[in-house]
Amino acid sequence: MSAHFTVHATPAAREAGAVTETVASLPATFGPMPAGHSGQADVRVVAGSSGWAAEAAGAMQAGARGIVVANPVPEDTSELAAAADAAGAVVVLDLRWAANPALVGEGSGADARGAVRSGLGSASLLDSVATAAPGTDPRQLLSDHFAALLAVAGRLDGVAILRLDTSGYTASGRLANGAPFTAQGVLTAARPAGVDIRLYTADGGVAVRVPDPDAAWPAEVRVTGPHGDLLLPTLYESAHRFAWRRLKEHLSAGTRPDDLAGFARLTDLYATLTAT
Amino acid sequence: MSHHIAPTDRPLGVGILGAGPVTQAIHLPALARLRDVLEVRHIMDVDAAVASSVAARVGATSSSSMDELLGDPAVDIVAICSPHQFHADQVIAACRAGKKAVLCEKPFAMNAEEATRISAVSTETGVPIVVGAMHTFDPGWLAAEQNWGDLPETAHTIRSSIVLPPNARFEDFATEILTRPAAGRPDYSDSEVLKAALHGGIMGLAIHDLPLVRRFTPDFEHVDVLQARHVRPFGYAVSLRTPSRVIELRAVMNGTWKPEWTFEAIADDSALRIDFTPSYVQAGSAVATFTRNDGSETTSFGPFGHNGYEGEWRELAGLANGTRQAPPAQTLIDDLTFALAIAEATVESAALDHAAAADTAGVSA
Ligand SMILES: NC(=O)c1ccc[n+]([C@@H]2O[C@H](COP(=O)([O-])OP(=O)(O)OC[C@H]3O[C@@H](n4cnc5c(N)ncnc54)[C@H](O)[C@@H]3O)[C@@H](O)[C@H]2O)c1
Numbered sequence: 084m085s086a087h088f089t090v091h092a093t094p095a096a097r098e099a100g101a102v103t104e105t106v107a108s109l110p111a112t113f114g115p116m117p118a119g120h121s122g123q124a125d126v127r128v129v130a131g132s133s134g135w136a137a138e139a140a141g142a143m144q145a146g147a148r149g150i151v152v153a154n155p156v157p158e159d160t161s162e163l164a165a166a167a168d169a170a171g172a173v174v175v176l177d178l179r180w181a182a183n184p185a186l187v188g189e190g191s192g193a194d195a196r197g198a199v200r201s202g203l204g205s206a207s208l209l210d211s212v213a214t215a216a217p218g219t220d221p222r223q224l225l226s227d228h229f230a231a232l233l234a235v236a237g238r239l240d241g242v243a244i245l246r247l248d249t250s251g252y253t254a255s256g257r258l259a260n261g262a263p264f265t266a267q268g269v270l271t272a273a274r275p276a277g278v279d280i281r282l283y284t285a286d287g288g289v290a291v292r293v294p295d296p297d298a299a300w301p302a303e304v305r306v307t308g309p310h311g312d313l314l315l316p317t318l319y320e321s322a323h324r325f326a327w328r329r330l331k332e333h334l335s336a337g338t339r340p341d342d343l344a345g346f347a348r349l350t351d352l353y354a355t356l357t358a359t
Numbered sequence: 360m361s362h363h364i365a366p367t368d369r370p371l372g373v374g375i376l377g378a379g380p381v382t383q384a385i386h387l388p389a390l391a392r393l394r395d396v397l398e399v400r401h402i403m404d405v406d407a408a409v410a411s412s413v414a415a416r417v418g419a420t421s422s423s424s425m426d427e428l429l430g431d432p433a434v435d436i437v438a439i440c441s442p443h444q445f446h447a448d449q450v451i452a453a454c455r456a457g458k459k460a461v462l463c464e465k466p467f468a469m470n471a472e473e474a475t476r477i478s479a480v481s482t483e484t485g486v487p488i489v490v491g492a493m494h495t496f497d498p499g500w501l502a503a504e505q506n507w508g509d510l511p512e513t514a515h516t517i518r519s520s521i522v523l524p525p526n527a528r529f530e531d532f533a534t535e536i537l538t539r540p541a542a543g544r545p546d547y548s549d550s551e552v553l554k555a556a557l558h559g560g561i562m563g564l565a566i567h568d569l570p571l572v573r574r575f576t577p578d579f580e581h582v583d584v585l586q587a588r589h590v591r592p593f594g595y596a597v598s599l600r601t602p603s604r605v606i607e608l609r610a611v612m613n614g615t616w617k618p619e620w621t622f623e624a625i626a627d628d629s630a631l632r633i634d635f636t637p638s639y640v641q642a643g644s645a646v647a648t649f650t651r652n653d654g655s656e657t658t659s660f661g662p663f664g665h666n667g668y669e670g671e672w673r674e675l676a677g678l679a680n681g682t683r684q685a686p687p688a689q690t691l692i693d694d695l696t697f698a699l700a701i702a703e704a705t706v707e708s709a710a711l712d713h714a715a716a717a718d719t720a721g722v723s724a
Contacts, residue, residue, distance in 0.1 A: 208590045208611050210520070216653075217627050245585040245598055250515040250605060253598045255586055263588040265596050267607055269516050273630035275654040283522065283590075286614040307617050 088149065088334060089116045091124035099130045100153030100177050101297065105323040112331045123147060126330065131155030131176075136163040143172045149330050150174045155346065157226050157353035164343045173333040175326050176342040180213075180278045180293045181230035182322035185302035185315065189329075193315050195280070195304045198289045199235040205285040209236065209264035213278040217270045221252050222357065224268045229254075230349050231278050231293060232266060239264060244356050254356070296322035370394065371459070371679050374401035374434035376425055376449050377441030378413040379540075380526065381464060384533040384639045386438060387417060389668040392641065396676045397436070403428040405441075412537055425449060429456035436679050438462040443562070447473035454486040459679035462671060464491040465566050467695060474695045478688045487678040487685030489671060492570050492694070494622070494635055496670030499645025500571065502660035503631055506649065513626035514575045514604070519568040521594075521610040522619040529618075529639035553589055554706045560595040561702035565608050568622050569701065570694045571633075575624045576604045579697050587705040597705055628652075636666055 090113050092102045106113045116124050126149040127142035129135050139150045140163045150167075155176055167174050176182065188194035213228040225247070232239060242256035251268035258264050280291040287307035294300045301317035320328075333340055373390060375382050382402070390397050399417045404410035407423040414421035422428055429437065429452060437453040439446055439462065447468045453461045454477075467490045468474040481488050494500055530536050545552050561569075573579050578601045585598040590611050599606040618637040623630065629651050636642040644663040650656065677683030 207592070207613055208594065208596060208609070210596065210609050212518075246600060246605070253585060253605070253607065255588070255596070255598070263590060263596050265586075265588075265598070265607075265609070267516075267518075269625055270627075271516075271625050271630060272628045272653060273625060273650050283611040283613060283615075287617065288613075288615065307615060309616070312617065 087111075088113050088125040088331075089120075090114065090126045090128065091116055092128035093130065095132075096128040096130040096153055099132075100128055100151060101321075101323050102128050102151075102153070105321070105327050108324055109327055109331060112335075113327065125149060125334075126151065128153060133158065136160050139163055139174060140166045143167060143170050148172055149334050151177055151326060151330060153177050154179055154227075156223065157346075157350040159350060160343050160347055164347075167339075167343065171339075173330060173339060174343055175330045175333070175340055176346055177296075177323055177326035178230050179227045179296060179322065181227075181234040182326045183231075183293050183296070183302050184318045184320050184322075184325040185304050186231060186234045186291070186293065188318070189332075193304075195289065195291045195302070195315075196235045196237075198304060198306045198315070199280070199282050199291070200237060202282050202284040202287075202289055203236070203259055206258050206260055206262045206282055207285070208262055208283045209258055209281065210283070211264070211266045211278065211280045213266070213268045214274050215268070215270055215276045216272050217249075219270055221247050221249070221268055221270070224270075225252055225254065225266075225356070226349065226353055228266055228268060228278055229352060230346075232264075232280065233345070233348055233352070235280060235291065236264070239352070242352060242356060299324070370396055370398040371435045371676055372400040372433045373397050373436050373438060374403070374428045374431060375399065375438045375440055376403050376428060376453075377439065377445075377464075378402050378404040378406075378409050379440065379538070380530050380536055382438075382440045383413060383536055384530040385668050386440065386672075387413075388533050388641055389672055390417075392665070392669055393672055393676070397672060400433040401428045401431045406538075409538055425452060429453060429458070435459045436462065436675050438464075440464050443469055447477055450477050450488060451480045454480045454484040454488070457484070458486060460675045461486055461488045462491060462675055463488060466490075466562050466698065467691065469562070471696060471699060474692050478692050481688045488688065488691065489675055489678070489686070490691055490694070491671060492567060493638075493667030493671055494567055494633075494645070495570050495667070496674055497635065497645045497667035498663035498665065498670060499633055499635070499647045499661040500667070501670075502663075503633060503647035503649075504574075506647075506658070506660065507624075507631060508629075510624055510626055510629060510631055511575045512577070513629070514624040514631075515627070516605045516607070516623075516625040517572050517575050518607045518621070518623040518625075519565065519572060519609070520607075520619070520621050520623075521564060521568070522615065522617070523610075523612050523637060524615055524618060525612060526639065528616070529637050533639045533641070547589065547591065550710060554709055556593065557587060557589055557595055557709050558702050558706050560589075560593070560610060561597070561608075561705055562698060564610050564612075565595070565597070565701070566698045569698045571622050572606055572608075573694060573697050576601055576606065576697075578602050578604070579693070580700075582606070582697070582700055582704065584701070584704040584708040587708040589709065595705070597701070599701065636662075641666060641669065 123146040402414040
C-alpha cells in the first residue's frame with residue numbers, strides 16, 4: 084500500500100526536522116513524492132528560521148494540506164493562523180522539547196502538564212535548567228526553554244531576564260499563586276542537551292527531564308507525593324515523531340491542532356523579554 | 360576513603376556546649392561510631408535538665424556552666440553546638456582554655472568583627488578550629504577534590520540546590536529527641552520577617568555549601584546579587600554573579616519525604632555533580648559524578664561508608680593528636696566573609712524587590 088500523504092521538504096527543513104527518518108517511521112501514512120511527479124505535495128516541511136510563518140502561509144496557498152514547522156523561532160503567526168483557518172490546513176510545530184509526548188500527551192493519558200498543573204496550587208518553587216552545547220545562541224535556547232515551560236505551566240507572570248551571556252542565562256518570574264519560578268540556561272558540552280523542570284509543592288513535587296529529539300530516548304516524569312515516587316509511563320517516541328503522528332491524526336480526522344495559539348503565547352512572552 | 364587515625368592509649372575526651380537536637384541527633388550518633396578514638400566526657404547546656412539527661416545517655420558529666428566544662432581536664436576537644444549568637448565567644452573561650460581542638464557548628468560567627476577576633480585568638484593560642492561545614496569533610500567531596508583537575512579554574516556555572524523535609528523527620532531517624540523548640544508561624548507579609556528569613560536561609564542553610572561554592576569562585580570577593588526570592592514555607596532562590604562565575608542557590612524545605620541535596624560545577628567540557636545524603640542521618644557519603652562528552656563519559660566516586668559529620672570528628676581527632684595539620688584560619692575567615700557578603704546583599708536585594716513589588720503588576724504570559 085502506498086502512503087496516503089506525500090511529503091516535501093527543502094534540504095534545510097529536512098535537516099532541522101530529521102524528516103527522512105521520522106517520515107520513515109510512519110510509512111503507511113507519509114511518503115516522498117513519487118519520482119517524476121511535479122505537483123504540490125500534501126505535506127510541506129518548513130525550517131523554523133526567521134520568516135517561517137510567511138513560508139508556511141505560501142505553501143498553504145500553493146495547496147499543502149499539512150505543514151510541519153521544524154524548530155520555529157518566535158515570530159508573529161496571526162496571519163498564518165488566519166490563512167490556516169481559511170484553507171482548513173493543519174499546522175503542526177515540531178518544537179525541540181515542548182513537542183515531546185511526555186509533556187503534553189494524547190487524550191486523557193498522564194503527562195507532565197497534568198502533573199504540574201495539579202501541583203501549581205500548592206507550589207513553592209518552580210526551578211528549571213536547560214542545557215545545550217557551547218556556541219548555541221542563548222536566545223534560541225531561551226525560546227526552546229520557555230516553549231517547554233509554557234507547555235507544562237500554562238502561565239508565567241512577571242518574567243524578566245536577569246542575565247544572558249555566552250555561558251547561558253537566568254530568567255525569573257512568578258507562578259499563578261505568586262510562588263517564584265526560575266529558568267536557567269547552561270551552555271556546556273559536558274552534559275546531554277535537554278531541559279529539567281522541577282516543581283516543588285507542599286508535600287512533594289514533579290520532576291521532568293526532557294532529552295533532545297535526535298533519538299527516541301524517553302523523557303522522564305516523576306511525581307512525588309505522600310504515596311512515594313511515581314514514574315509516569317515512559318514513551319520511546321521523539322518530539323519529531325510525535326509531531327508527525329499528531330499531523331497524521333488531524334489529517335485523518337479532519338480536525339485542527341492548537342499549536343499556533345500556544346505558540347502565540349511564547350511569541351508574546353519572548354517579545355516582552357527581548358525588548359528589555 | 361577511610362583515613363587512618365593514629366590510635367592513642369586512651370580515647371580523646373570530648374566536651375559539648377549545647378545539647379539540642381544537633382548534639383543529640385548528629386554528634387552523639389557520629390561519635391558512637393568512633394568510640395575507640397573519641398569519648399564524650401562532658402555535656403553542658405544552659406538548661407541543666409537537658410544537660411543531665413543527654414549526658415546520662417552517654418555516661419558523661421553534665422553541667423550548666425561553660426567554665427565548668429572548659430575547666431574539666433578530661434575534655435580535650437570542645438564542640439560548640441549552642442545557638443548562633445553564642446558561637447564566637449564560646450570558640451574564643453575554648454581556645455583560651457588551652458584545649459587541643461575546637462569544633463564550632465556553622466556558622467562560626469555572625470559578623471566580620473567576630474571572625475577577626477576568633478582568627479586572632481586561634482593564631483595566638485595555636486588551637487586548631489574546625490567549622491561544622493560537614494560537606495567539606497564528606498569523603499564524596501574529598502574524592503571529587505582529588506579528581507577535579509582544573510575544574511575550579513574552568514567552571515563557569517555553580518549550583519547548590521537543597522530540598523529537605525523539616526529537620527524532625529531525619530532527627531527521628533537518628534535518635535530519640537529529648538526536646539524540640541516550638542515551630543513558629545512567621546508572618547512573611549512583614550518585610551522585616553521576610554528579610555530575617557532570607558538571612559537565616561543563607562547563614563543557616565546555604566552556608567553548608569558556600570565553602571564548596573567558594574572553591575570554584577576565584578573572584579569570590581566580587582559577588583553581585585541578581586535576585587533573591589523567598590520560597591515558602593522556607594527556602595530561597597538566589598542568583599549571584601561574579602566577574603567570572605554564575606552562582607545559583609536554591610532551597611526548599613517543604614513537607615516532602617524526598618531529600619535532594621546537590622552541588623554542581625559546570626565548565627564548557629566537564630561537569631561535576633555531587634549528591635549529598637541528608638543531614639542528621641548517618642547515611643554514608645555523597646556520590647560525586649564527573650561527566651564529559653555530552654554526558655556519554657561518566658566517572659563516579661562513592662558512596663563511601665561514612666558522611667561528613669563522622670569526617671569532621673576524624674579530622675578533629677587527627678588535629679588533637681597531632682597527626683593532621685590545622686587548616687589555615689584564613690580559609691574559615693574567607694568562607695565566613697563570603698557567606699556574610701551574600702547574606703547581606705540578599706537581604707538588601709529582597710528589600711528593594713519588596714518595595715518594587717507593590718507597584719509593578721508584571722508581564723503576564
Ligand atoms: N551541621 C548541621 O547539619 C546542622 C544542622 C542544624 C543546625 N546546626 C547548627 O547547630 C547549632 C545547634 O542547633 P540546634 O538545632 O541543636 O539548636 P537549638 O537552638 O535547638 O539547641 C541548642 C541548645 O543549646 C542550648 N543553649 C542555649 N544557649 C546556650 C549557651 N549560651 N550555651 C550552651 N548551650 C546553650 C539550648 O538550651 C539548646 O538545648 C546551631 O548553631 C545550628 O546552626 C547544624
